[in-house]
Amino acid sequence: MLRTLLFEGLTIEQALMQVLAIVMIVFVVMPIHELSHGLVAYKLGDNTAKNSGRLSFNPLAHIDPVGALMILFIGFGWAKPVPVDPRNFKNPKSGMAITALAGPVSNLICAFIGCILYYIIAILGIKEVIPYAVYNLVDNVFMSFFITLNVSLAVFNLIPIPPLDGSKILFAFIPDRIMYKFYQYEQFFSIALIVLIMAGVLTGPLSMLVSACTNGLLGITDLIFRPILSML
Numbered sequence: 280m281l282r283t284l285l286f287e288g289l290t291i292e293q294a295l296m297q298v299l300a301i302v303m304i305v306f307v308v309m310p311i312h313e314l315s316h317g318l319v320a321y322k323l324g325d326n327t328a329k330n331s332g333r334l335s336f337n338p339l340a341h342i343d344p345v346g347a348l349m350i351l352f353i354g355f356g357w358a359k360p361v362p363v364d365p366r367n368f369k370n371p372k373s374g375m376a377i378t379a380l381a382g383p384v385s386n387l388i389c390a391f392i393g394c395i396l397y398y399i400i401a402i403l404g405i406k407e408v409i410p411y412a413v414y415n416l417v418d419n420v421f422m423s424f425f426i427t428l429n430v431s432l433a434v435f436n437l438i439p440i441p442p443l444d445g446s447k448i449l450f451a452f453i454p455d456r457i458m459y460k461f462y463q464y465e466q467f468f469s470i471a472l473i474v475l476i477m478a479g480v481l482t483g484p485l486s487m488l489v490s491a492c493t494n495g496l497l498g499i500t501d502l503i504f505r506p507i508l509s510m511l
Contacts, residue, residue, distance in 0.1 A: 296420040301351055304428050308389050309350075309358040310341040312432065315385040316361040320378045325367035333361045350428070353476060360442065372451045372458075379447035383433040390429035390493070394500040397422040402507065427493055434488045438481075440472050441465040 289297070314336065317328030328334055333341070343359040350356035368374025397418055404414025439445040441461055446468075450458045461468070475481050 292416055293420045296416055297424050300421050300424040300428060303425060304350060304432070305342065305347045306338040308386065308429060308432070309346075309356075310336060310338045311389065312382040312385050312436075313341040313358045313361045315381040316363065316378055319381040320361070320363045320368075320374075323368050323374045323378065325364055325374075325378075327364045327367070328361045331362050349476075356432070357436075376448045376451035379444040382444050383436045386429045386433035386436070387492075387496070390426050390433070391496050391500070393422055393426040393429060394496050395503075397426065397497075398500055398504040398508075402504070405508075426496070427489065430492045430496070431485070431489050434485055434492060438472070441468045443472070 314334065317333045320327065321329050321334060335341075341358045341361075343357055346357035346359075348356070363375065363378055365371035365375040400409070400414060400418045400422065403409045404411060404418065436443050437445040437448070439449040442465055446461060450461070
């Protein structure tokens with residue numbers, strides 16, 4: 280990510296747009312991700328996040344400095360995990376899975392909203408409501424980057440390796456004895472995950488998934504806006 284900003288021949292304006300997209304992700308989207316976990320857990324009967332002051336839009340309650348830096352450097356990162364006590368759920372395993380799923384879903388919703396804004400800005404540009412230079416910069420740099428980052432966060436968090444959300448979803452479908460083994464060695468899984476990311480082992484598969492999901496969201500949005508665009 281940082282390599283792209285520094286070495287991919289971006290203009291100052293393009294680099295600033297990408298930095299602004301990263302700032303939006305860190306201070307708006309990632310807090311929404313964690314807030315989604317807390318809200319769903321609260322609705323399912325767990326007050327842990329509420330009692331910890333994490334049912335808040337305040338980004339300072341959710342930002343993890345290391346996770347934020349990872350967003351800047353590699354495009355995948357994390358916020359401060361919301362505390363959840365699955366013992367408060369009627370069904371601990373399914374409740375935990377639904378709570379975990381809420382975070383990536385919030386990222387996909389943000390990405391879809393970004394796709395809608397992308398098309399709206401494109402229409403304004405075609406109708407010359409906004410100058411072409413502004414439309415090109417905002418749409419093809421900021422919005423495209425914002426959409427891709429959101430999808431990247433969703434895909435990354437769905438990896439079924441502790442402590443990511445995907446592991447908690449996986450735990451709903453595996454025997455308890457295997458789940459406890461995962462928890463027992465969670466810190467080693469976390470270290471292995473960081474090593475794999477830094478070594479670039481996961482870059483290819485994750486990039487393919489991100490591209491497929493992004494194209495899918497843009498395809499759905501295109502179906503919605505195609506009648507409007509055909510009239511312009």
